[in-house]
Amino acid sequence: MRLTADRGIVQVHPTRRCNLTCLHCYSSSGPRVAATTPLELLTDALDDAVELGYSVLSVSGGEPLLYRPLLELLAHARSRGMRTTVTTNGLLLSERRLAELHGLLDVLAISVDGTPETHDVMRNSRGAFARLSSRLPGVARSGIPFGFITTLTQSNVDELDFVVGLAGEYGAGLVQVHPLEPVGAAASNLAGAVPDDQELGFAMFEGLVQAAMRDDVRVHVDIARPADIAGITLPITGEDLRLGDWLTPLVIETDGAVVPLTYGFPRRFGLGRLEGAGLADLARRWDAGPFVELCTTTRDRLIAERRPFFNWYEEMRRAALRAESGRVRLARAG
């Protein structure tokens, strides 16, 4: 399902420990959460992922800089020829940490959720923006290519120009706009802040305007239109076709669960857990049929509804939840 990426991405969440407790955190991470994934489980999974056609490791979390073996994980991915990215809240990016990461990282993605006031509210921490921005000169000097990732809510689209301006000021090459999804902490704290279709349209337009206004910062908005999904075909039966050729991102959650597309994707559609079984085994045994059917029915429904803009990942997640609860109802009725 190469909707937004032309390479197969494995997204790992190796810890849910975090130095913040953001209002919107889909993984409900925080300082009191101890969950972490053993390094060996992940390096073994990466070995398999390469064979399955994946070529990018994207480390998220939790706060990846709190994962002790982060450097070993990145080095392992590099040794297998993968490109590497890390998404971070930026607070721990000291000169020493940046020097350690240099050479192991292709892109550093730093979360910035709008103006300082908005950022501090989302991050549930007064001064979070000030602490983050104090790191940016060092990031710029480090020579590591970096970008910003910003969470779009129902009320911060007009702050995109601030984020893009900040990117230009420090030499961040990309601003990625990703809509808020009502998962984890966001489901209880910010369900009403999920951007509606109209807001997604504004964000799309604003992203185009910002991108047209400057040639030093690319703006990518994770929003789809019917034309983007019309061409989704799922040729999963081709003889030489590997999982990484059509399913991206593949997500490895902290407890070893492997799911398609996004953290928190209903596990009934997932591949299983990396416990005893390697990723190659899980991929071989996976019955992709229900997931593929979910993709095609969601694609057809969205096209029939003629909605101009939508968050494909969220539409897929909701469709999976509906399918899951339908199955439970049927089971109860039976």
Ligand SMILES: C[S@@+](CC[C@H](N)C(=O)[O-])C[C@H]1O[C@@H](n2cnc3c(N)ncnc32)[C@H](O)[C@@H]1O
């Ligand atoms: C879960 S965080 C982990 C990495 C790191 N701690 C950080 O905040 O950048 C990964 C990215 O997902 C974003 N994010 C968290 N919860 C989200 C949600 N409910 N919907 C959309 N994006 C979310 C964060 O803002 C961040 O850019």
Ligand code: SF4
């Ligand atoms: S969004 Fe990132 S920084 Fe915020 S609590 Fe979640 S993992 Fe931590």
